[in-house]
Amino acid sequence: MTEAAVQAPHSEYGLWSWLTTVDAKRIGVLYGVTAGIFFLIGGVEALFMRTQLMYPDNTFLSADTFNGLFTVHGVTMIFLFLMPMNAAFFNFMIPLQIGARDVAFPRLNAFSYWVYLLGGLLLVSSFVVGAIPKVGWTGYSNLSSSFFTPGIATNFYVVGLLVLGTSSMAAAINFITTIINMRAPGMTPLRMPIFTWTALVTNFLLLLALPPIAVALGQVLFDRTFGTSLHVPSGGGSATLWQHLFWVFGHPEVYILILPPMGMVSDILPTFSRKPLFGFSAMVYATVAIGFLGFGVWAHHMFTVGMGAWGAAIFSAITMLIAIPTGVKIFNWIFTIIGGQFRMTTAALFAAAFIPLFTLAGLTGIMHSSPPIDWQHHDSYFVVAHFHYVLVAGSVVGIFGGIYYWFPKVTGRMLSETLGKLHFWTFMIGINLTFFPMHFLGVDGMPRRVYTYQTGFNFDTWNFWVTIGAYITGASMLILIFNIFKSLKSGAVAGPDPWDARTLEWSISSPPPEYNFVELPQVTARDDFWHRKYELKNFQPQPDNQQVHMPPPSYWPLITALGLGVFFTGFVFEWYVLPFIGAPITLIAVFCWSFEEFEM
Amino acid sequence: MSEASHEGGHHTSLGVDSRKLGMWIFLASECLLFGTLIFTFLLYRNKGIEEPNIPAEILDIPVTTASTFVLLMSSFSIVLALHAIQTGKIKSFQRWILTTAIGGIVFLGFQTYEFTEFVQGGLGLSTNVFGSSFFMLTGTHGFHVAIGVIWLLALYFSSLRGGLKVDGALKVDTMALYWHFVDIIWIVIFTVVYLFAVV
Numbered sequence: 035m036t037e038a039a040v041q042a043p044h045s046e047y048g049l050w051s052w053l054t055t056v057d058a059k060r061i062g063v064l065y066g067v068t069a070g071i072f073f074l075i076g077g078v079e080a081l082f083m084r085t086q087l088m089y090p091d092n093t094f095l096s097a098d099t100f101n102g103l104f105t106v107h108g109v110t111m112i113f114l115f116l117m118p119m120n121a122a123f124f125n126f127m128i129p130l131q132i133g134a135r136d137v138a139f140p141r142l143n144a145f146s147y148w149v150y151l152l153g154g155l156l157l158v159s160s161f162v163v164g165a166i167p168k169v170g171w172t173g174y175s176n177l178s179s180s181f182f183t184p185g186i187a188t189n190f191y192v193v194g195l196l197v198l199g200t201s202s203m204a205a206a207i208n209f210i211t212t213i214i215n216m217r218a219p220g221m222t223p224l225r226m227p228i229f230t231w232t233a234l235v236t237n238f239l240l241l242l243a244l245p246p247i248a249v250a251l252g253q254v255l256f257d258r259t260f261g262t263s264l265h266v267p268s269g270g271g272s273a274t275l276w277q278h279l280f281w282v283f284g285h286p287e288v289y290i291l292i293l294p295p296m297g298m299v300s301d302i303l304p305t306f307s308r309k310p311l312f313g314f315s316a317m318v319y320a321t322v323a324i325g326f327l328g329f330g331v332w333a334h335h336m337f338t339v340g341m342g343a344w345g346a347a348i349f350s351a352i353t354m355l356i357a358i359p360t361g362v363k364i365f366n367w368i369f370t371i372i373g374g375q376f377r378m379t380t381a382a383l384f385a386a387a388f389i390p391l392f393t394l395a396g397l398t399g400i401m402h403s404s405p406p407i408d409w410q411h412h413d414s415y416f417v418v419a420h421f422h423y424v425l426v427a428g429s430v431v432g433i434f435g436g437i438y439y440w441f442p443k444v445t446g447r448m449l450s451e452t453l454g455k456l457h458f459w460t461f462m463i464g465i466n467l468t469f470f471p472m473h474f475l476g477v478d479g480m481p482r483r484v485y486t487y488q489t490g491f492n493f494d495t496w497n498f499w500v501t502i503g504a505y506i507t508g509a510s511m512l513i514l515i516f517n518i519f520k521s522l523k524s525g526a527v528a529g530p531d532p533w534d535a536r537t538l539e540w541s542i543s544s545p546p547p548e549y550n551f552v553e554l555p556q557v558t559a560r561d562d563f564w565h566r567k568y569e570l571k572n573f574q575p576q577p578d579n580q581q582v583h584m585p586p587p588s589y590w591p592l593i594t595a596l597g598l599g600v601f602f603t604g605f606v607f608e609w610y611v612l613p614f615i616g617a618p619i620t621l622i623a624v625f626c627w628s629f630e631e632f633e634m
Numbered sequence: 635m636s637e638a639s640h641e642g643g644h645h646t647s648l649g650v651d652s653r654k655l656g657m658w659i660f661l662a663s664e665c666l667l668f669g670t671l672i673f674t675f676l677l678y679r680n681k682g683i684e685e686p687n688i689p690a691e692i693l694d695i696p697v698t699t700a701s702t703f704v705l706l707m708s709s710f711s712i713v714l715a716l717h718a719i720q721t722g723k724i725k726s727f728q729r730w731i732l733t734t735a736i737g738g739i740v741f742l743g744f745q746t747y748e749f750t751e752f753v754q755g756g757l758g759l760s761t762n763v764f765g766s767s768f769f770m771l772t773g774t775h776g777f778h779v780a781i782g783v784i785w786l787l788a789l790y791f792s793s794l795r796g797g798l799k800v801d802g803a804l805k806v807d808t809m810a811l812y813w814h815f816v817d818i819i820w821i822v823i824f825t826v827v828y829l830f831a832v833v
């Protein structure tokens with residue numbers, strides 16, 4: 035069994051097999067590795083910024099470069115690291131957790147990945163050609179007009195996000211269909227693992243939040259390319275339309291970033307507490323409620339624009355409402371740990387640390403929901419502290435938990451626990467030293483998005499320590515990378531169920547065979563695997579059968595994505611022949627795709 | 635291949651084919667796409683125009699009513715096409731699917747005529763925000779119709795070559811969903827853009 039467990043799941047491993055793969059697990063690995071590389075790029079950008087801010091009146095970076103760096107850092111971290119990293123987990127884990135052989139649309143899945151990769155390369159190429167976008171990750175309009183940012187730099191932001199949105203949209207349709215329609219017999223909605231639930235809600239948020247921003251980006255592209263004025267006040271356009279459309283997407287987006295890590299934490303804690311998740315259905319309803327409410331609060335990002343007492347009061351109240359389902363989640367996690375037999379593995383540590391760290395992020399969030407407080411904090415380092423607690427101390431910490439938890443499933447090898455704990459503690463020290471003092475800096479009045487500050491404002495000490503914290507965080511990442519490479523080479527063999535876990539993915543070998551399950555599991559309970567192991571005591575490992583019919587590889591997704599890439603690249607560089615080359619390539623590729631022999 | 639694994643490949647939880655379900659989900663997002671475009675149009679409906687009643691003067695209601703009628707009829711003909719393929723009447727299917735495609739082409743012809751008229755009358759894409767939001771909204775819809783026409787023709791030619799033997803009814807059913815959606819959205823656009831201008 036252990037021999038089989040480390041066996042490669044595929045006979046073919048050449049480059050071509052990766053370019054044409056339609057296996058969700060391999061696509062998941064592609065997503066994960068690519069997102070990991072972008073995480074490092076975004077991290078280096080952050081370290082550059084922090085080096086500049088270490089001392090007052092520093093001249094390490096120019097104001098212009100700094101503007102470029104915070105823009106690309108934000109865009110990279112959100113669109114090229116966090117969202118695709120979540121997609122990596124969706125790809126690998128959703129089919130396993132619901133007992134399916136693959137996703138509903140394997141080729142569309144490959145297409146999503148290739149479009150993401152091309153979008154990422156497009157954004158990175160702005161460095162190569164020296165035209166880095168400088169409009170912030172929010173790309174506020176007017177600043178994004180060709181009057182204020184002439185040249186092609188802003189095109190990278192506008193078109194890059196359109197490309198990445200296309201990728202996420204295709205992925206959302208795919209994952210929603212998969213979860214709704216590909217569940218194993220007996221896998222009723224309330225028996226689905228909580229990570230799959232958060233994935234479902236997240237993908238619905240993507241599905242419904244991406245169109246408004248796509249339209250807004252299209253309008254800005256038209257403004258810049260064809261001379262319309264939809265977002266240009268001097269030509270009759272509205273100055274706030276962009277803000278509304280951006281945040282109608284932008285607020286659901288923060289749940290898109292945090293819900294999957296919450297799901298990971300909710301799967302990890304029960305395993306390491308040897309106890310079912312406390313309040314499972316309450317957790318599901320809270321997730322769905324957060325998803326709904328998330329669409330009704332966008333204007334809390336716009337309190338300083340001015341919307342009158344009623345508008346501010348309503349958006350403030352709905353924002354505060356979100357604290358209720360969020361609180362439900364926090365108590366559920368705590369009560370999952372209490373009374374269990376908690377095992378201090380690295381995965382469990384990250385998952386447990388998520389609870390207080392995310393609570394802190396949520397508390398400053400509730401503060402912002404009050405307009406008078408928000409007027410004070412807006413565009414200050416307090417906000418930078420808040421959203422980094424959400425994104426780093428929340429999402430990233432949850433994802434690290436997920437990595438330590440599922441790495442054995444994906445690779446068949448264990449990560450080193452010693453290195454893992456070293457990573458955990460250095461990371462905790464690093465991020466808290468980086469982001470906690472930012473609260474003080476913000477309250478003391480340090481504005482966000484400034485490239486330097488003068489001495490004498492009480493900013494010097496904390497900025498110094500914040501930068502030290504950033505270096506510690508960076509060093510801590512090196513431990514994780516070392517751990518991953520070391521384990522891939524010589525890690526202990528994991529076996530199918532190294533953690534004595536509860537959900538279906540642990541009932542098959544590690545790494546799983548291409549077809550996941552020979553026999554589709556017949557699900558009879560929540561945490562079915564645990565139920566069979568300990569309650570029914572009738573767990574049967576899957577038979578060894580290599581004969582399951584799986585969809586053949588296809589290169590059309592890649593070619594379709596390339597066509598789309600050529601099409602959009604034309605709009606970035608303003609070479610308008612490219613769209614005329616890219617469009618027919620895409621069209622022909624879609625044709626060949628749909629007529630390809632592809633039995634599912 | 636074991637019996638269980640063969641069944642597994644075709645098992646779906648809802649008993650609906652995933653392609654059709656996927657189309658429903660896609661259309662949900664399309665609602666927001668058009669919703670945002672319509673919202674923008676409503677915002678700019680009376681902006682950047684010298685006199686408030688110009689939309690009423692420039693929009694040609696009778697012509698658009700005719701093109702709307704054609705598009706609605708094509709929704710009817712695709713129902714007939716679907717019925718034909720479900721009952722195995724391939725010849726009748728081919729006739730109705732071609733009728734549907736022609737309906738779409740006629741609609742696009744009307745739209746091209748309308749756009750040219752406007753541009754010649756001095757209302758271009760970037761003349762003012764009314765024009766921009768009008769052209770972007772109706773143009774996006776026209777783009778959807780164009781994609782639909784290509785898709786319909788692909789189904790037609792594919793069936794000529796005997797290509798719809800496997801899952802044919804399902805493929806047409808999925809296409810029909812899309813086509814009905816494009817029609818329904820047009821009714822909304824027709825109401826908001828054209829009829830609102832005269833009331």
Ligand code: HEM
Pocket residue numbers: 077080081083084104105107108109111112116169170171172418422425426430468481482483484504507508
């Ligand atoms: C050690 C890790 C990190 C450090 C040291 C760091 C540091 C910074 C700094 C210095 C800024 C500029 C603040 C300003 O001038 O307004 C910034 C902005 C930002 N960061 Fe990070 N960051 C880190 C990780 C992340 C991660 C993991 C994410 C998201 C997943 C993220 C998301 C953002 C966003 C969205 C912005 C705002 C960009 C903008 O203003 O347009 N950061 N970060």
Ligand SMILES: [Cu+2]
Pocket residue numbers: 284285288331332334335
């Ligand atoms: Cu928000």
